[in-house]
Amino acid sequence: MTDATASAPVAAAPAHRSLWADVWRQFRAHRGAMIGAGVFGFILLAVIFGPMLWTIDPGETNLRARNQPMSWAHPFGTDNVGRDMLAQVLAGGRVSLAVGITAMAVSMLIGAAIGVLAGYFRRLDGPLMRLTELFLALPILPLLLVAILLFRDTLRANFGPEAGVFLLIVLIIGITSWMQTARIVRGEVQTLKEREFVLAAQSIGTKEGRVITRHILPNVLSPIMVSATIGIAAAIITESTLSFLGLGFPPDFPTWGRLLFDGKDFMTRSPGRVIWPGLFISLTVLSVNFIGDGLRDAMDPRIRGR
Amino acid sequence: MPLDAAKTETLVSVRGLSMHFPIYAGIFRRQVGVIKAVDDVSFDIGRGETLGVVGESGCGKSTTGRAVIRLYKPTAGSIFIDGKDISKTEGDALRRLRPSMQMIFQDPQACLNPRMTVGSIIAEPLDEHRRDMSRAERQEKVRALLDQVGMNPDFANRYPHEFSGGQRQRIGIARALALDPKFIVCDEPIAALDVSIQAQVVNLLEDLQDRLGLTYLFISHDLSMVRHIADRVAVMYLGKLVELASRDALYESPRHPYTKALLSAVPTVEKRSVERIILQGDVPSPANPPSGCVFRTRCPMAEARCAAEVPAFRKLADGRGVACHFAA
Numbered sequence: 001m002t003d004a005t006a007s008a009p010v011a012a013a014p015a016h017r018s019l020w021a022d023v024w025r026q027f028r029a030h031r032g033a034m035i036g037a038g039v040f041g042f043i044l045l046a047v048i049f050g051p052m053l054w055t056i057d058p059g060e061t062n063l064r065a066r067n068q069p070m071s072w073a074h075p076f077g078t079d080n081v082g083r084d085m086l087a088q089v090l091a092g093g094r095v096s097l098a099v100g101i102t103a104m105a106v107s108m109l110i111g112a113a114i115g116v117l118a119g120y121f122r123r124l125d126g127p128l129m130r131l132t133e134l135f136l137a138l139p140i141l142p143l144l145l146v147a148i149l150l151f152r153d154t155l156r157a158n159f160g161p162e163a164g165v166f167l168l169i170v171l172i173i174g175i176t177s178w179m180q181t182a183r184i185v186r187g188e189v190q191t192l193k194e195r196e197f198v199l200a201a202q203s204i205g206t207k208e209g210r211v212i213t214r215h216i217l218p219n220v221l222s223p224i225m226v227s228a229t230i231g232i233a234a235a236i237i238t239e240s241t242l243s244f245l246g247l248g249f250p251p252d253f254p255t256w257g258r259l260l261f262d263g264k265d266f267m268t269r270s271p272g273r274v275i276w277p278g279l280f281i282s283l284t285v286l287s288v289n290f291i292g293d294g295l296r297d298a299m300d301p302r303i304r305g306r
Numbered sequence: 307m308p309l310d311a312a313k314t315e316t317l318v319s320v321r322g323l324s325m326h327f328p329i330y331a332g333i334f335r336r337q338v339g340v341i342k343a344v345d346d347v348s349f350d351i352g353r354g355e356t357l358g359v360v361g362e363s364g365c366g367k368s369t370t371g372r373a374v375i376r377l378y379k380p381t382a383g384s385i386f387i388d389g390k391d392i393s394k395t396e397g398d399a400l401r402r403l404r405p406s407m408q409m410i411f412q413d414p415q416a417c418l419n420p421r422m423t424v425g426s427i428i429a430e431p432l433d434e435h436r437r438d439m440s441r442a443e444r445q446e447k448v449r450a451l452l453d454q455v456g457m458n459p460d461f462a463n464r465y466p467h468e469f470s471g472g473q474r475q476r477i478g479i480a481r482a483l484a485l486d487p488k489f490i491v492c493d494e495p496i497a498a499l500d501v502s503i504q505a506q507v508v509n510l511l512e513d514l515q516d517r518l519g520l521t522y523l524f525i526s527h528d529l530s531m532v533r534h535i536a537d538r539v540a541v542m543y544l545g546k547l548v549e550l551a552s553r554d555a556l557y558e559s560p561r562h563p564y565t566k567a568l569l570s571a572v573p574t575v576e577k578r579s580v581e582r583i584i585l586q587g588d589v590p591s592p593a594n595p596p597s598g599c600v601f602r603t604r605c606p607m608a609e610a611r612c613a614a615e616v617p618a619f620r621k622l623a624d625g626r627g628v629a630c631h632f633a634a
Contacts, residue, residue, distance in 0.1 A: 196417035200481070203377055204431045205404030214430070218421040301420060301465040 026298035033294020036287035043284055047093035058087035058254055070272060077272040079262065089276050092254035096236050097284065099169055099255075103235035106174025108181060108228050115185025116212060116220070120193060129186070136179045141241075147172050148247050165249050169242060173235045181227040188220045222296040229292025233285035240281060256281050316386075317521045318351040318374065318489055323383035323393075325366070325373045329593060341592045343369040345545040346383070348619070351489075356515065356522040358536030358553070360529055360568065364589060366545040367525045368412075371491040374523060375407040376400060387489060405435050405485035412494040414474035418466035424477050425462030428452070431484040451480040455510060472503035479510065483518070491523045496531060504528075508535055529572045533557055541565045544600040545592055547619060551626030561622065561633040563605050599630070607632055 027033055051058075061081040070077050076085035118128035148168060155164035192198060192215070201211045240257025242248035244264075249255055251262075256277040263273030325344040328337045344366040351357045359367045373380045376392055385393045392403055408431075411417035418427055428448045432439060439447070449459035455476040466474055475495060482490055492511065496504040508531060514520060526532050532539055532553075539556045541549040541564065549562040560566045567583040585604045590596055596603050602612035611631055619629040 196411045196413055197419045199372075199377060200409065200411060200417050200478075201430065203375060203404065203407075203409045204434055204481075204485075205401040206430065206434050207401070210434075214422075215419050219419070299421075301467060 022301070023295075023298045027294050030294035030297055032290045033298075036290025036294065039283055039287040040291060043093065043280065043287070044097065047090055047097060050090040051087065051094075054087055054090060056084045056087045058083060058091040076276050077270055079266070079270070079273055085259075085272060085276055088254040088259055089256070089280060092256045092259050092277065093280060095166070095249065095253070096239060096256040096281070099166065099173070099239045100232045100236040100284070103170045103173035103177070103239075104228055104231035106170060107178040107231050107235075108224060110174065111178035111181025111227065112185055112217075112220070112224050114178065115182040116189055116216060118182065119186040119189025120208075120212060120216065125186075128182075132179045132182050135176065138176065140176050140238075143176065144172055144238075144242060145245075145247060148242070161250055162253060169239055169248060173238050177231060177234060177238075181224065181231070184223045184227060185220050188223055189216055192216055192219050218299075221299050225292055225296045225299065229288045229295075232288045236281060236284060315353055316350045317353040317355075317388060318523070319386040320350070320374060321348050321384045321386075323347045323370065323373060323385065324381045325369050325378055326381040339593050342545045342595060343592060344373060344380075345595075347542075347545075347547045348383075349540055349547065349550055351521055351523060352537075353488075353521055354515070354519050355537045356524050356535055358532035358539040359523065359525045359542060360527060360532050360539060361542035362527065362568075362589065364592070365542045366592075367527075367542055368493050369545075370542070371409070371493050371523055371525050375409055375489075375491050376403075377409070405431070406487055407489045407491070408482035408485065408487040409491045409493060410475075410478055410482050410495045413498050414471045414478060415498075417478050418474055420466055423463055423465055424452075424469075427466070427477060428462070428481045428484055431481060435485055447484070448480075451483055452477075454483065454514070455480045470503075471499050472506060475499060475503075475507050476510065479507075479514070483514065486518075487520070489521045489523070491525070493525050494527070495524075496526065496528065504531065511535065529569065541568065544589060544595055546600050546629065547627070548601065548630070549626065549628050551624075551628075555624060555626055561626065561628045562601075562630045563607050563632075564601050 027037075061083055076089060078084055079088070114128050114132065118125045118132075151168055152165065155168050158164060159167060198211060198215055201215055206214070236256070239248060239255060240260060243255050243257030244261040249258060251258070259277040260274055260281075263270075263277070267274050323344055324342070324346055326340040326342050329339045329341060330336065331338045347366075347370060349357065359370065361367050369378070372378050374385055376385070376395070380393050383393060384391050387403070387407060390403070392400065395403060418424075422430075425445070425448050428451055429444050432444045432447060436444070445462070448462055452459045452461060457473060457476055457480070461469075466477065469477065478495075495511070496507050499507060511522065511524075512535060515522065522535075524532065524535055536553050538550065538552050540547055541556070541562065543564050549556065549560065549565045551561075556565065557569065560569050563583075567585050570581065570583045583606065587604050590600070590603055597613055598615055599605070599608070599612040599617050602608040605612065609631075615631070617629045617631045619627050620633075621627055622633065
């Protein structure tokens with residue numbers, strides 16, 4: 001370790017080396033992860049602050065400027081009713097990223113909780129794993145269609161058209177995508193549970209809850225991390241699929257998937273309409289995967305410093 | 307030396323300890339039998355004494371150790387530590403008793419959480435039981451403990467993978483000492499170390515015993531190391547205690563045929579005085595132990611009586627205990 005020599009001559013107790021400082025140091029050394037973080041950060045900043053700088057209303061139609069190619073006035077071109085593509089991609093990114101991140105968080109929360117409980121408590125293993133298999137056996141797309149048809153109107157009435165659909169989509173994606181995480185986490189927990197340091201914690205008299213948070217969870221963080229990055233990507237793609245099928249957000253509400261759906265008929269005439277949203281989806285998924293890769297390495301003290 | 311450690315007062319007293327693990331089979335997971343990992347074992351350990359437990363792999367040494375400090379719930383029997391029966395204690399009451407008994411583990415790779423710094427590993431017992439100590443006091447205690455086991459206190463900020471096996475074992479010892487225990491179960495603490503490090507760790511354990519008045523249950527399959535560290539030695543075979551005697555008596559004149567065979571297998575550099583006794587066959591399954599004496603299937607002295615009658619664990623004239631019909 002590089003800091004060992006630096007801390008050696010210190011006479012007083014050296015400051016407690018923080019886990020997160022170490023993680024950050026290692027993360028910075030991972031080139032792919034840093035590039036991924038840069039790209040993802042740029043996309044995030046662009047969709048958050050972009051609409052403030054590029055003040056064209058994404059819903060504003062201008063029939064005199066339909067199907068425009070790239071130009072200074074419309075850097076990404078315009079669509080068939082003259083809406084500015086850049087403004088739409090930026091506005092759509094807000095929704096797509098928000099859906100991706102929240103749906104991933106929901107699915108990680110459920111997946112990790114079920115995985116840890118099933119792996120650690122033997123009595124819960126059978127029931128929870130049967131439940132997981134039940135969910136795995138559900139055909140997701142038809143289920144999504146049914147759920148959206150059933151609940152869309154009630155949620156819309158209660159939370160407004162956008163927030164209602166947002167909630168519905170996030171919950172449905174979250175509830176239908178936690179199973180892989182749960183299985184991976186359960187397996188990891190089962191092997192960890194037999195390790196001697198867990199036994200040592202029991203012999204110390206550590207409460208079971210703290211054995212889980214102190215010894216089990218940090219050691220299953222890498223598979224959860226990997227699932228999480230894949231989860232963000234999958235959630236963005238599922239949302240795109242739903243919007244592409246015309247089942248997600250309302251038609252005048254842009255998301256990346258909806259833009260792709262609307263643009264596919266004009267692919268030959270103005271290819272920019274599918275290229276831009278598609279490019280942003282791919283870049284986001286790719287950069288998030290790289291970030292996850294770097295995080296997983298950075299979390300592992302054995303890899304750290306190599 | 308007598309069976310019940312008369313030289314000092316008794317700290318740990320185990321009576322009729324049995325640890326049976328159920329075997330489940332079939333679609334309905336019905337219990338079809340039990341593994342008798344430990345079966346009716348009784349011994350005492352005096353304050354400040356070291357009781358060595360020897361035996362081959364799978365004979366129940368580690369299970370005994372773990373059951374004694376209640377990492378398992380024993381099937382039967384009682385365990386008195388400092389006069390208190392802990393064999394039926396559960397939950398919070400048991401948690402409050404934990405500080406007085408600790409364990410040192412076999413595998414220094416596996417017994418330290420790779421994601422925690424050495425400082426937080428050693429501080430874990432303090433975090434659990436000494437909430438009254440301030441953060442600074444706890445850090446100071448961690449540094450003192452590292453110093454006590456012969457390591458640089460500045461290592462507290464490092465991770466376990468940065469250390470060698472011997473150093474990791476020292477970290478494990480420091481963790482076990484954090485709560486000032488009276489009784490420590492050493493579960494093959496030297497088995498995973500190489501020979502030059504073994505001596506260091508054993509000397510450290512002896513040194514700590516002298517300074518802190520610790521009582522050890524020292525589990526090992528290394529007979530010469532047990533001879534070095536133990537005051538009395540218990541020999542186990544297939545979950546049963548077959549002989550329990552003071553170290554010198556046991557090593558000089560073993561009475562149980564299994565102890566004789568075990569000791570004759572110790573490698574020496576000198577010309578050996580006794581013929582090696584080579585046992586035939588394998589250890590029987592603890593799920594289906596032989597009738598009568600469990601050792602009779604491999605015993606050179608076995609007779610018809612051994613199959614019919616379970617030998618009682620008897621006290622001989624010199625105070626040792628033996629479970630054999632023919633020992634005198």
